[in-house]
Amino acid sequence: MANQRPLEPVAPVGMEVLFFYPCPFCGQATPLISPTQPSMLECNHCRKSYPILPVDEHSLHYMQIMLAGGKAAVDPDFM
Numbered sequence: 001m002a003n004q005r006p007l008e009p010v011a012p013v014g015m016e017v018l019f020f021y022p023c024p025f026c027g028q029a030t031p032l033i034s035p036t037q038p039s040m041l042e043c044n045h046c047r048k049s050y051p052i053l054p055v056d057e058h059s060l061h062y063m064q065i066m067l068a069g070g071k072a073a074v075d076p077d078f079m
Contacts, residue, residue, distance in 0.1 A: 009078065015070030017060055021052050034060050 020029040021041055028045035036057045040049045067073045 011074055012070035015064065015067060015073070017055075017063060019055055023048065024050050036060070 016033045018031050018033055019035065020031050022029045023043040023046060025048045026043060026046040028043055030041055030044055032041065032052070034055060035052060036054050038054050039052060041052045042049045
């Protein structure tokens with residue numbers, strides 16, 4: 001294994017947007033990946049359920065396009 005060359009850094013090939021929803025009962029924020037439909041969320045801390053508002057799918061699509069699916073978000077100092 002001593003003859004292995006160093007690994008080249010890997011660029012992202014996709015992206016997701018994470019949203020945090022605070023529990024109305026205990027205040028603990030629960031992360032969700034781009035919820036585009038209204039639904040019920042169960043708090044990871046107190047286990048109570050509450051309804052959440054969805055995010056706009058068009059806004060998510062815009063972000064995906066503007067960041068080229070994550071590729072354009074790479075720090076240029078590392079290119």
